[in-house]
Structure formats: C-alpha cells, structure tokens
Amino acid sequence: MLPEGFAAKYQQLLGDEATAFLASFQASGDKGFRLNPLKPNPQAVALDLDQPVPRSQWGYYGAVKGRQVDHQAGYVYSQEPSAMLVGAVAAPQPGERVLDLCAAPGGKTTHLASFMQQQGLLVANEIMPKRAKILAENVERFGITNAVITNETPERLASQFPSYFDRILVDAPCSGEGMFRKDPAAKKYWTPDYPATCAQRQREILTETLKMLQPGGELIYSTCTFSPEEDEQIIAWLLQEYPLTVVPIERTTGMSAGRPEWADNNPALAGTLRLFPHLFRGEGHFIAKLRLADTAPAVATPVKAAHKAKKGRRPVAALTKEQQALWQGFSQAILPAANYQHLLVHREHLFAQSVAVALKGLKVVRPGLPLGEFKRNRFEPAYALALTLSSAQQMLDLTTEQYIKYVHGETFTTAATGKGWFLLRYQVKSVGFGKLTGQTMKNFFPKGLRFVADIAD
Numbered sequence: 001m002l003p004e005g006f007a008a009k010y011q012q013l014l015g016d017e018a019t020a021f022l023a024s025f026q027a028s029g030d031k032g033f034r035l036n037p038l039k040p041n042p043q044a045v046a047l048d049l050d051q052p053v054p055r056s057q058w059g060y061y062g063a064v065k066g067r068q069v070d071h072q073a074g075y076v077y078s079q080e081p082s083a084m085l086v087g088a089v090a091a092p093q094p095g096e097r098v099l100d101l102c103a104a105p106g107g108k109t110t111h112l113a114s115f116m117q118q119q120g121l122l123v124a125n126e127i128m129p130k131r132a133k134i135l136a137e138n139v140e141r142f143g144i145t146n147a148v149i150t151n152e153t154p155e156r157l158a159s160q161f162p163s164y165f166d167r168i169l170v171d172a173p174c175s176g177e178g179m180f181r182k183d184p185a186a187k188k189y190w191t192p193d194y195p196a197t198c199a200q201r202q203r204e205i206l207t208e209t210l211k212m213l214q215p216g217g218e219l220i221y222s223t224c225t226f227s228p229e230e231d232e233q234i235i236a237w238l239l240q241e242y243p244l245t246v247v248p249i250e251r252t253t254g255m256s257a258g259r260p261e262w263a264d265n266n267p268a269l270a271g272t273l274r275l276f277p278h279l280f281r282g283e284g285h286f287i288a289k290l291r292l293a294d295t296a297p298a299v300a301t302p303v304k305a306a307h308k309a310k311k312g313r314r315p316v317a318a319l320t321k322e323q324q325a326l327w328q329g330f331s332q333a334i335l336p337a338a339n340y341q342h343l344l345v346h347r348e349h350l351f352a353q354s355v356a357v358a359l360k361g362l363k364v365v366r367p368g369l370p371l372g373e374f375k376r377n378r379f380e381p382a383y384a385l386a387l388t389l390s391s392a393q394q395m396l397d398l399t400t401e402q403y404i405k406y407v408h409g410e411t412f413t414t415a416a417t418g419k420g421w422f423l424l425r426y427q428v429k430s431v432g433f434g435k436l437t438g439q440t441m442k443n444f445f446p447k448g449l450r451f452v453a454d455i456a457d
C-alpha cells in the first residue's frame with residue numbers, strides 16, 4: 001500500500017504516465033552489483049556478467065551473496081542499479097580532492113574510488129556514528145588506499161575545508177520514495193509534507209557544501225526520491241543563490257530529463273537526470289551535476305580556523321624511532337613495495353595518507369589507510385592493508401578447507417615454509433593476514449567480521 005496522498009500527487013504530476021509509474025511499485029525490482037577495478041583481475045568473480053547496467057561503469061544486474069569470497073575480498077559491491085548512475089555522473093579524475101558528504105554505507109564512495117584509481121584524496125563523511133563504522137568497513141573491503149573517513153556535520157567540515165574540494169557529492173538524506181519497494185519501512189515516514197521538510201534539510205546541507213567547493217569545482221547532487229521539492233526545486237534554488245551552471249547529463253534509453261515545469265521553468269533543469277522505475281530497471285533516482293564559476297568569489301568564509309581538539313581525542317603524531325624501525329622491518333620483509341606516504345600514528349595505530357590533510361579537531365574514523373598497530377615490541381598489520389595488496393613477499397594461497405577455517409577465525413596447519421606474517425589469498429584474492437609459527441598459521445581475521453563461508457561458488 002502506498003502512503004495516503006502519494007498516488008494523487010504523482011497522478012497530478014505525471015498525467016497519463018502515472019499509471020505505469022504507480023504500477024511499478026507492485027513489481028519486485030532488480031538487484032545489482034559493481035565490480036571493483038582496484039583489485040587485480042576484477043572480472044574474476046563467480047557471478048554472471050551478461051547484463052550490464054547502462055552507463056554505470058562496472059555495474060551489472062544480479063544478486064551477490066554476502067558469505068562468498070567475492071564479497072569478503074571486496075571484488076564486488078551490492079548496489080541498487082539506478083544508484084550506480086550517481087558515481088558514473090560524478091566520475092572523478094585520479095588526483096582530485098573529492099568529498100562524499102553523506103557517504104554511508106559507502107555505495108557511492110566505493111564507486112568514486114573506482115574512478116580515482118587510488119590517486120588524490122577521497123574524504124568520505126557520515127554524520128551517524130554507527131553508519132560511519134559500516135562505511136569504514138566497506139571502504140576497507142574495497143581496498144581503497146586514498147580515503148579519509150570522518151563522522152562530522154556538514155558545518156564542522158565546512159569550517160575545516162574552505163574552498164578545498166574539486167568535486168563534492170551530496171547524496172542527500174531524502175524522503176526516500178525510491179526506497180518504497182526495497183524497504184517498506186520508508187513508506188511509514190511519508191506524509192504529503194515530508195518532502196518539504198527534507199528539502200529544508202537539503203538546503204542547509206548544500207549551504208555548507210558550497211563553502212567547501214573550489215571555484216571551477218563540481219557539485220553532484222542526488223536523491224532516491226521523485227518529489228520535485230527535493231529534486232528540480234533544490235537545483236532551481238541553487239542556481240538562483242550561487243554562480244552555478246548545470247552540466248547536462250547525457251541520457252540513454254530509459255533515462256528521463258529533469259522537469260523544468262516542476263520548479264521555476266528554468267530550461268537548464270532539463271539537463272538533470274531522472275530515473276523512474278517504470279522506465280529504467282532500478283528503484284529510481286534524481287541526479288544533477290553543477291559547476292561553480294571559475295571566477296566565483298570564495299563562498300567560504302571559514303567560521304573558525306581550526307577546532308580545538310576535544311578532550312580524549314588525541315591528535316595524530318609522527319612515528320617514534322622505535323615505531324619507524326618496527327614498520328620498516330615489517331614492510332621490507334613482507335610488502336611488495338613500501339611507497340606509503342604521510343605516515344601518522346593515532347593511539348598506536350599507523351595510517352598512511354595519500355595526501356597530507358589536516359584533520360585536527362574533527363571526528364575522524366580513519367585518518368588514512370590503516371597499516372597496522374604497534375603492540376609492545378612488535379607491529380601487527382591491519383586487515384585493511386591486506387585487502388589493498390595483490391601479492392606480498394610472504395604469501396600463501398589457501399585451500400578451500402583452510403579458507404573456511406580462516407574466515408571462521410580458526411588456526412590451521414600448513415606445509416608452507418618461512419615464519420612470521422603471510423598475506424593469505426583464496427582463489428588468488430587477498431583475504432587477510434596470518435602469522436606462521438612452525439606449521440601453524442595463527443588467525444588474524446578480524447573478530448567482528450568472522451563468518452561461515454558459502455563455498456557453493
């Protein structure tokens with residue numbers, strides 16, 4: 001059952017097309033997944049690749065099982081098919097400074113990273129702490145090396161990063177009309193006034209966002225809702241308030257143009273993109289791409305130069321001599337190439353930043369790629385590091401039996417020679433680290449991620 005007032009609203013907006021649109025809410029919908037071009041041999045997955053999602057880059061129709069190695073090793077990311085168009089429209093270049101402001105659980109973040117090829121800086125932010133943790137896990141699985149993960153409000157980020165980013169994605173919290181099929185709970189929140197309430201929050205988020213965009217930079221705005229209040233009317237408002245122009249999005253079969261008549265009749269709004277579930281196989285999305293004028297005066301006036309670090313939030317530090325020796329010992333013995341830059345330590349954890357970036361005073365989930373942890377006189381490498389590697393100087397290709405034990409958290413025996421840290425792979429996919437003593441491989445698969453593998457693949 002659709003919420004009261006919803007059908008009438010879209011009957012009025014869509015006219016004859018409303019019947020097909022409203023009927024689509026009774027259909028089951030399509031699932032999708034994206035391959036990970038950051039991994040070696042990204043197509044080596046046990047999934048059908050015969051139905052690509054148009055214009056998605058790396059996207060296919062089909063379902064992924066969470067307990068398969070393709071998922072665990074970050075070779076695939078489950079994503080609703082129409083959501084794939086957001087990353088494809090944003091398409092950041094390697095080397096750019098990119099912000100994904102509303103990032104959890106990480107569908108768009110992992111897609112943006114796919115374009116960036118580990119070069120430049122990707123700040124992925126999520127305001128809700130629990131969701132920020134899930135975002136970090138997905139970034140880790142995907143093997144992204146150039147991401148910083150923050151858990152901040154748009155306001156606080158804006159005061160830290162005035163006119164800083166080349167590209168910002170705002171995948172806005174919205175009334176979620178495109179979620180009605182997938183997540184029936186989304187229907188409970190909907191009232192005829194809800195889109196206007198969401199639009200107010202979107203304008204607040206965008207006001208802060210514009211402070212962080214460089215002149216000449218691009219803003220990508222998206223929602224998974226159909227309501228003009230949150231879609232064309234938001235873009236019309238942005239065009240009135242800021243020196244922004246619409247960068248028209250190319251369309252292909254099943255993709256619809258934004259509707260100027262649903263806002264202020266500005267013809268530029270036809271350059272935005274609408275994906276309706278009755279025309280495009282997916283749940284539905286709205287996407288706009290806007291460019292800030294090169295000559296734009298700084299929108300940003302930093303509110304405060306830097307925040308005071310809160311109590312208990314210790315600032316990051318450089319490595320001590322002992323830590324340097326431990327890291328070098330590990331990296332020289334195990335890693336294929338140790339070209340990690342901008343090393344920093346936070347609470348005995350070692351991170352590498354792709355671009356040196358000051359985060360003082362911000363709530364940071366990860367200041368860079370986790371490399372490992374210093375423990376007394378030893379260094380323990382991070383799971384996240386393993387998932388960025390394709391090979392190592394000490395590595396072991398696991399049998400199916402060993403893999404099942406490994407992801408379940410058990411030790412196993414092996415005839416491998418050597419001692420100390422090994423990169424473990426299954427079906428040539430890096431799955432984590434183990435530590436060999438004698439014939440026993442000690443298990444370092446993270447406790448919170450352990451599972452019973454599905455080996456049907």
Ligand SMILES: C[S@@+](CC[C@H](N)C(=O)[O-])C[C@H]1O[C@@H](n2cnc3c(N)ncnc32)[C@H](O)[C@@H]1O
Binds near residue numbers: 103105106154172
């Ligand atoms: C549509 S979801 C993001 C989905 C994500 N981009 C992805 O592709 O996986 C919107 C996100 O915005 C966050 N959010 C809610 N209120 C916010 C606010 N005031 N400022 C910034 N983000 C907010 C939500 O917690 C949610 O994770």
